[in-house]
Amino acid sequence: MKKKLYIIGAGTGSEDFLTQRALKLMKTCDVIYSTAHRFLSGSKRKVIECSVTEMPQLIETSRGQNIALLVSGDTGFFSIAGSLSEKLENTVDIEVICGISSLQYFCSKTGNSYENIKVVSLHGREKSILGLISYNPKVFVLTGGENKAHSICKSLSEHGLTEIKAIVGENLSMPEERIVMGTVEELSGYTFGNLAVMLLENPDYVNYYIPLVDEDFQRGEVPMTKEEVRAVTLAKLAIEPCDTVFDIGAGTGSVAIEMARRAFDGSVYAIEKNPEALELISKNRVKLGAYNVKVVSGTAPDIFEGLPVPDKAFIGGSSGNMADIVRHLTEVNPGIHIVANAITLESLNAAINSFEENGFDAEVVCINSSVSKKVGGYHMMNANNPVYIITGKSL
Structure with missing residues (x-):
């Protein structure tokens, strides 16, 4: 017959915070192990401290039929109970007893x-x-x-x-x-x-669901990606909460800060070489509360060394290094998702060629947007420059 193992959430460590269910079960157990220092240190109960790696052997050699294992906090709250259950499920019958979390x-x-x-x-x-x-x-x-x-x-x-x-x-x-x-x-x-x-x-926390408009950013003389183009670019990037993202040629930081709201449990590296632009990114980062944007001074791809491996990358400006940038990104992460923006046909051509040379199928979307402007009693539409959004999709 298999031995019975009770994995018990021992709360914060004091016996006062063990549940009645846990206390009753421990009275019936032949041996009590603990993976956490000082659990029940003031108790008369004999508790044997052990490491997680020791548990399989200790259970196998134990003479007891009913065994208790105390783990810190609650068994469902960042607990080792889950991994232990997987390791021992073929060895013993397991019952998990919840506890009180910190x-x-x-x-x-x-x-x-x-x-x-x-x-x-x-x-x-x-x-x-x-x-x-x-x-x-x-x-x-x-x-x-x-x-x-x-x-x-x-x-x-x-x-x-x-x-x-x-x-x-x-x-x-x-x-x-x-x-x-x-x-x-x-x-x-x-x-x-x-x-x-x-x-x-943080009483000044940012609601990342609220979209940003162009007027939210300080601009100076640095070019900025317009909000309509940002919206499509971010949709193509498909950023996930825990992603690490590069914004290459970050300019004012408008795209980086929008990306940071989507990667709210991750980090965005705003890479820029222009001193005026670097200052603007820093100001916009603080103004808009995007503290997970990290400002990086340098030229891609040289600056990549020392940075973490990105999950996604946006290329807003390549300084003529498009081919090298895409090659370096695919070398550090073959599964990376890349989106580039281009205004000129030459930049568009460079992006398509660079993507295809590195194993991507290049999808191109051209955005032609116009924004209304009031002139007297009329609304006139002002056209923005067409922008090409190139997405690298794995073949």
């Missing part, structure tokens, strides 16, 4: 509702929350590893988000529990350990 405990402790909070785990992960905090009023963060709470506060401050409000909870439900409030700039001077969570609040 989100539930922390929000009740601080008097916050969590129904509209965006949740992210940075524990042991390489991920930026600049987009999430730009486009959400509240973000709950599981911290740890390199991404401790004070490090996240420092990073947000360095990117210009100094006034974001933060509440940090450390060692929740333990005797040494600590809850601290302040701006991220203030809390960057603190030191927090691995067992910490934080709630960030």
Whole structure:
């Protein structure tokens, strides 16, 4: 007969926050393991600490028929319960027992509702929350590893988000529990350990569903992609929330900032060589709250080295390097999706040839738009220059 394994969400670590169901089951178990440090440390129950990698062997060699495994928080909230269940499903009969998450405990402790909070785990992960905090009023963060709470506060401050409000909870439900409030700039001077969570609040967050119009951007003398062309270009790019996107020849940053709203859980790299344009991108980024836009000074494709691998790329200006840009992009990511805009027939031809030489089927759309202008009691239509939108589709 197979052994029985109960994977139990142990809440924040104190026995007071175990459910009655969990406590009753633990009384019937022959052995209790824990994958988290200090769980039930004040209890009379004998709990054996172990690592996740040890579990299959421990279960196989255990003399007990009924086994409990305590995992942190709730089994359905960024938990190892799912991966453990997959590894052990052919070895034992598994029953998963839900627990209380750190989100539930922390929000009740601080008097916050969590129904509209965006949740992210940075524990042991390489991920930026600049987009999430730009486009959400509240973000709950599981911290740890390199991404401790004070490090996240420092990073947000360095990117210009100094006034974001933060509440940090450390060692929740333990005797040494600590809850601290302040701006991220203030809390960057603190030191927090691995067992910490934080709630960030941005009263000036951006609603990324609202489209931008040309008048929203500072322009100067730098050319800008018109809003009608941006709309079609963005539709062709088909950006997803977690994408990493390049805007090559970013100009005023109008396309980059629109892309950043769609890649709200990702990053956009606005690549530009013109000093005036670089200054405009930085100003528009702050003005429109697009903090997940990263301004990169340089010429493509030389500047690509050191940047992350893009999922999508938009080429608004190539400085005559269209062929090299497309080749480099396809080398780092053979499955990349590329869209280019062109005004002249020569640029159109260069884009089509570059796409086809690198294994793409080039689709071309020509946008001829006119915008009304009031003249006296009449409305006159002013025509914009035709723009070619070239999409690289895999053959």
